[in-house]
Amino acid sequence: MSSYKGKLSIKIMLLLLLVTVVAACIVGAQTHSSAAPSVSNTLSAKPEEAADLNDVAQLTAFIDGIMNVHMDNFKIPGAVISIVKDGKSLFSKGYGYSNIKDGTLVDPETNLFRIASTTKLFTRTAVMQLVEQGKLDLDTDVNTYLKKATIPNTYSHPITMRHLMTHTAGFEEGGVGYQITTDMKKLPGSISETLAKHMPARVRPPGEMISYSNYGAALAGLIVEEVSGMAYNDYIQKYIFDPLDMKHATVQEPVPASLAPDAVLGYARKNGQFVTKPLTFEGGFRPAGSGSVSADDMAHFMIAHLQNGRYGEHQILKPETAKLMHSPSFQFDKRLPATDLGFFEENLNGLRAITHGGADELFNTEVSLVPDKQIGIFVSYSGGDGGAAARGLSQAFFDRYFPAQEAIPPQSAILESDLKKYAGSYQFTRRNHSDIDKFFNFLTKISISVAGNQLSIGSGAEQQLFTPIGPDLFQEVAGKHQMGFRTDAAGKVTYLFLDELNPMPLEPTPLIDQTMFWLPLLGISVIMFISVLTGFAYRRREIKQMSKGQKWALRLSATTSAWGLATIVATFLVVLNMDLIVRLSRITQSLQLYLVMPIILVGLTVSLLVLSVLAWKNKYWTVLKRVHYTLVALSAVTVSMFFYHWNLLGWHFG
Template structure:
């Protein structure tokens, strides 16, 4: 009898402890068992690696421990060299910005930076020369990307290291215009972050990369990464760097170009996923009452608290970190270069983090898709449709605030607008560059993503600011969108007119050659006006060739210095002057020449066409 009782007790105790262990089993914020997370990630990655993603290094943290560190795919596709997660070096891209904000908060803690102070207090007198508004720019504005700077592609990144300048010189060369009033619009800005890093450099009298190495890397034991990769130095890191790729089509990858920056604090860190995991661990609750990065643990609390939000029901910005509306509040930042993509995501209240580095340009299936699966999505509460505005008010075409408004590249953004379409009273479809996502209204004018392309995951919540029955701004934690500022009719007319000029001046040289041959055969006497018309048409063709070459060069590699395209801008001026001269000579000889009606019509058409082309070039800023 005692034996039977003992057996029953053992079984009961076994069941009790099993249920207790199961109940307390660690999970990801989305609910995936930590014991099963490797299989889940393997299955997920298998779907994309080699198809839409070249390779990846993934690290997952839970309760200050690494629960997964694994490489997927190839760091060198041509030679079939697999990614070693412990040594593979990737470009972190804009994840590098988080190290700027930690540096700033370290100086805030020391009383050397006031987040609400005008940054001109810290900069050399007259350093910023293109400010439009008298409103001061604060360090918080730089952190929140609300300083008002336009995007500037030129002189941000280079394919060759020898073009890199010092941080100070790089900031002076690439200074953008201030096109928004400070504090009013979120316009993601590499310049803002690098300017903040320069302020750290001025205050500490230490090169920023050296400051990061001493005050962050060394404290965290980061050994296989560098904040400023330079050939001839960091040989081991350079040796361990994997190749970066561009996706041509599914399963087909093209070797991409290197990426070097003068404004390196915004995106130049090269390193391993385990090193980035050490940084993530330092930002989450510690097992002991000691913080590695700050003297006062309240500084970390402040840094991870919200510093900007347009509405209480939408995620905002936490001193440079993007807030993410997941199952639990996330703090995140993505990164992209011409060859690499990354995502850094922490969930402090769950003591969880996921770090994903890929050697694939513009990758989102794993960087954002897998992260979403691991951190989970907050359930959408049932809402009373009667209390919500009809979604039709959101319909329209919008442009990102992160765009160039000065120079010929402003045209590029009109070709890639964000469009919003109402599906029903409470649901919208958002489209961008051919990708789509559906959003449902959860609060008045707040829309949460329900399905669609992974590229929309970082902006999974949209807020529409409505005034006088019209959308004035779409807000996200990364960059806002503003209504299209040019009439659709005018944009269509511009496109039609340019296509007409393109066809006319491509065809005109061949037509003129044929006419010239026929005139010679018929032995028709040459007249002066004909020569000037021919020259005018040649100038028109030269305009078209110059513009096409400019477009091809920018599409093939947008990481250029302005000096590289400056000769083509000058060429537009020269061709314009020649056009005016030839038109004057044509008009002077107009009355002297004996012309048939058809000749007059053709000559007049050439004048009108080149005037239209020059007008379009002026309108779209091809002279700056």
């Protein structure tokens, strides 16, 4: 499974975990501008004292200390790191085990770690090779290059390669039942057939906003395949791995037999012990995340990009092409980190870094390059909370060797009343609209509130406060992160950008999508259903004395209430608790059967509405009881509308 984990701080991670039951750009776009000073312009001239990066013994002791603590605290069985500087490998080391049962230690030279979405860097490097050869144009309709799949003309402007490279094509997110597989019998899969079969809807105009897309990245890989006339795997091997002398690297699934003994096993914790878990495969989505590579080989790739395409005597990209790939191509706001043609920018203690991460259920990877300092870091983990470990290591490294200069906070006075327009619920642009996948975004929201003259995310010990430093721009109080907004001509917020979540912007959540809209309605409906069942149990003798029509009306009310409660419980305890790998790899029989429940509920609801009319027409019971009966019917309508809105009514699979 390929899924980019944005550089969340631990605070943001915990916030998302609290609100989530399940486990997660273009030149032609209009960029936000402002005359407000950026934070980088307010730094004082006196930096803190930096450690000597050329002291390898000191560097080794420093990295060892961090890795050992992280592996223990974050329950990580195996890890690897490589650091490059000035065109050479500065540090490379493995930690823990590649195979716990056999007691095999991690070897940075030969052991292959799965890098998930970091594979996209190989795919996009391949795209840029074809661009410089004149075989691809960044701003031409991708349908010009596609032979077996055609992107529909949903909007007046076509999707271009630049959109695919910057995640601004405007595709919705998808994946339930088809994104990955754990069954090798389903491999290899045709990229073209997979992408034609599982094409997501276009939900926003191309170039408008980032919406991270594995589909878009895989589509770029398909175009490499069809334009070059070579299979994707073969192209990457011949034009990237071979010239970079990457002997322990592959995008093939499963890894070739010659490399299989060096593949690191994936682990999960069970009853306090590490247990092996089946690897996930991307199949037809492999250009988005099928890579497996050693730390030493990844060092070659980092050196090539830091040296504008050159590694040794080989030039995989022309200098001007590499510089274009590393330059901003989409910016939410010129004061915030941009998206380049394949990389995401990040501010690391005032340094511009170009980065990419990758994660699946068993592996976490981060790559960070600082062109101005000719520094590159690759780190990968085989289990545990590798995402938090990677972020902690990266920040610790830059704090020690490139400490931030003392900042003088800029002043920007904004009244509390003026901050209220930023408050509210926000949802990620990376989400589904059309399929059952939509429901898995139900609880994934971020809420922003006003606290004095500051904005607040979270509460208690996990609260983050942001103070205004310019128009639509905020700085974290006692922190390093920034938050920006886009607003329309009327001043209404249209998008939210957190630099630690690049490339995962958010947008205001409409009332119909807010959990605080649906949860109270569901809660009231549950109370109504319980009242019916309770009343039915206590009024059995009274019901026996009623007419046949009244009896059937009450029986239907009790049946609908019981079925409604069962369906709600099944939705939250069964559907939302589905194992992520199972959810993304196949449509289970239990899910198929569950989806019958909302349909039956709709049938019962329609019947209940009919009998509600008859109850008033024939004057069943007292007026108060008829009102209660009608409210129960409306509760059933509410629950049915919930299932309809969240694509749980029917079989909506992508």
